[in-house]
Amino acid sequence: MAMKxxxxxxxxxxxxxxxxCQKENTKTTAPVLVTKWNIVSDxxxxxxxxxNTYTGVAGDYFDFRTDGKCYTKEGSHYDTxxxxxxxxxxxxxxxxxxxxxxxxxGKANPLTVHSATLTSTGPYVPGEVDYRQVKLAR
Numbered sequence: 282m283a284m285k286x287x288x289x290x291x292x293x294x295x296x297x298x299x300x301x302c303q304k305e306n307t308k309t310t311a312p313v314l315v316t317k318w319n320i321v322s323d324x325x326x327x328x329x330x331x332x333n334t335y336t337g338v339a340g341d342y343f344d345f346r347t348d349g350k351c352y353t354k355e356g357s358h359y360d361t362x363x364x365x366x367x368x369x370x371x372x373x374x375x376x377x378x379x380x381x382x383x384x385x386x387g388k389a390n391p392l393t394v395h396s397a398t399l400t401s402t403g404p405y406v407p408g409e410v411d412y413r414q415v416k417l418a419r
Contacts, residue, residue, distance in 0.1 A: 312394045317344040318417035326412045395419055
């Protein structure tokens with residue numbers, strides 16, 4: 282009889298140890314493109330070796346809104362772009378670059394909660410931009 286009582290006491294202790302040591306389910310926020318970003322740099326180049334690099338200053342931004350509009354400010358230039366996220370790595374921005382498709386997440390430049398890189402590359406008509414890369418930060 283003493284063995285049965287000891288066995289009954291051991292069962293709750295074992296269960297409390299097993300369930301008491303579980304990891305807490307901490308939810309992390311997945312990085313998203315839809316937010317207001319500061320511009321770090323905006324780099325463009327073409328096949329004629331014409332290169333332009335803009336370094337962002339305080340107050341510059343790309344502001345992706347949920348309504349499919351992206352408001353931008355680079356220096357004294359303001360613009361409103363239309364965008365749609367077409368996959369986990371691609372956003373279609375008008376106007377942005379070749380076919381208006383920009384890659385924003387990948388192994389080389391992953392999207393994080395603190396940084397994003399928009400990259401567009403492709404063949405353009407002569408004299409037009411072949412490559413554009415905008416680096417953003419929060």
